[in-house]
Every structure is written in C-alpha cells, then in structure tokens.
Amino acid sequence: MDGVRRADGDAGAPQTLRQRKKAQTRQALVNEALQSFTRHGADAVTLDDLCLQVGVSKRTFFRYFTSKEDVAMTPLQDMWREFLRRLESEPQPRDTDTAALSVLHNTLVASIRQCANRDANWTRLVRLALGLDAAHPSFAAHNLRFCDEAVQAALNAVAPILDISVTDDPRPRLLLDLFLVASRSAQRAWILRTDDEASAESLILLVDRAVAALPASLELKAPQS
Numbered sequence: 385m386d387g388v389r390r391a392d393g394d395a396g397a398p399q400t401l402r403q404r405k406k407a408q409t410r411q412a413l414v415n416e417a418l419q420s421f422t423r424h425g426a427d428a429v430t431l432d433d434l435c436l437q438v439g440v441s442k443r444t445f446f447r448y449f450t451s452k453e454d455v456a457m458t459p460l461q462d463m464w465r466e467f468l469r470r471l472e473s474e475p476q477p478r479d480t481d482t483a484a485l486s487v488l489h490n491t492l493v494a495s496i497r498q499c500a501n502r503d504a505n506w507t508r509l510v511r512l513a514l515g516l517d518a519a520h521p522s523f524a525a526h527n528l529r530f531c532d533e534a535v536q537a538a539l540n541a542v543a544p545i546l547d548i549s550v551t552d553d554p555r556p557r558l559l560l561d562l563f564l565v566a567s568r569s570a571q572r573a574w575i576l577r578t579d580d581e582a583s584a585e586s587l588i589l590l591v592d593r594a595v596a597a598l599p600a601s602l603e604l605k606a607p608q609s
Contacts, residue, residue: 410448410458412438415505417455418512426452426520453526457517459499459510460527464534466495471541484546484556488538488563489595493588500584507584514575531568535560566594 399407416437420429431452435442449455470491499506516523538560539550550556570590574582 409438409440409444411503413440413445413448413455414458414509417452418459418509418516421452421456421516422512426456426516426523451526453523456523457513457527457530459506459513460517461530463492463495463499463510464531466498467492468534468537468541470495471538484542484559485563485595485598487542487545488560489591492563492567492591496584496588496591507582507587508579511575511579511582514571518572518575531564535564562598563595566598567591570594 413434417429417434420434420437429452431442431445434452434455435445445455449458454461471487474491499510503509517527518524535557539556542556542560543550546556548556570587570593573590573594574587577586
C-alpha cells in the first residue's frame with residue numbers, strides 16, 4: 385500500500401519552500417519521463433538518461449519513484465490518490481437513497497477536476513501515460529497493480545458508507561472492481577480523441593457514460609438460438 389499512500393502532503397495545505405522544491409523536482413521527473421519515453425521509446429531511455437536531463441542523481445530519483453513504470457504512471461496514480469483522499473476525508477452521504485456507485489462516481493469526477501485545476505498540463509501528461517499503458521505490458525501491469533492496491537484501500541473507505549462487512553460480503557469488492565473497469569473503459573475512449581477534444585471535461589463525460597452503462601451491462605442477455 386505504500387505506493388498508494390505516498391504523496392506530497394496535504395494538497396490543500398500551504399507548502400514550505402522545501403516542499404515546493406520537492407514537488408517541482410518530482411514534477412520535472414514526471415514531465416521528462418513521459419516526454420522522453422513517448423518520443424524515444426521507454427526501452428531506449430535509461431534512468432541515467434532521465435536523471436541527467438533533469439539534473440538530479442539516481443538516489444534522488446528513488447526518493448520519489450521506484451521504477452520507470454512508477455514515474456510514467458504518476459498522473460494516473462495521482463488521480464486515484466486524490467480519489468482515495470476524498471473518500472477517506474470528506475463527509476459522505478449516509479441516507480439509504482444514495483447509491484454507493486453514485487458516491488464513487490462523484491468522487492472520481494471531483495478528483496479529475498482537482499488534478500486538472502492543480503496542474504494545467506495534467507490532461508496532456510495523463511494522455512501520455514495512458515499511451516504508454518496501452519503500448520507496453522510492463523507499464524500496464526504496473527498500473528493495474530497500483531489500481532488493485534487502490535481498490536483495497538478504497539474498501540476500507542467505503543465500509544462506513546455501506547455499513548456492511550467488506551470481508552464477508554463480496555458486493556463492495558465487486559462494485560469497486562466494476563467501477564474501475566468503467567473508468568478504464570472511459571480512459572481508453574478518451575485517448576482516441578484528438579488533443580483539442582481531450583479536456584478534463586470530455587474525460588468526465590466519458591466516465592459519466594461508462595458508469596451509467598454499468599447497471600444495464602449486467603442485464604445483457606445472450607440471444608436465444
């Protein structure tokens with residue numbers, strides 16, 4: 385869970401000069417990694433190359449990231465970290481008429497907007513990350529592993545919302561897994577858009593559509609022969 389939990393402190397709290405410098409170094413590594421991996425190929429760019437371009441040591445790199453896959457998937461991972469932060473720290477509705485799927489959906493939408501508002505380049509970077517995820521099995525595997533860890537963390541966050549046992553009842557895990565599949569489906573459709581069409585709001589519309597289709601997808605029936 386360390387990879388899911390690791391963050392640069394409270395995003396809403398004032399940062400010290402040291403924290404700002406750390407955040408700038410982290411972002412510079414992400415920017416350079418995604419551009420270099422996309423332009424030259426992930427296999428052709430070594431960590432030494434990356435660190436040289438940013439002007440840091442490998443020791444510094446490993447203070448922030450565990451691997452090339454980790455640094456490249458950071459824009460996506462930051463979105464899910466924000467999602468978890470909101471699930472855990474913000475009051476959630478407790479009335480029985482509010483579906484848990486709606487809570488997850490609204491939290492993801494708010495997280496996408498927060499990431500885009502925090503960094504004007506986030507949509508461009510997350511599209512590069514999704515491109516690497518689609519093209520390289522190692523990046524896709526890292527992303528899926530991170531998402532699986534995020535689902536495990538989210539289970540603890542949704543437990544008080546659902547007021548049921550997340551260990552004895554399979555429904556919360558199934559709900560989160562299906563929600564993750566819906567979000568990835570939206571992302572796959574989003575990277576097919578042109579750069580001019582690929583805004584945070586266009587991603588949110590695709591998430592809306594994918595989540596709305598979940599209940600009906602479970603009712604699909606095979607045609608009778």
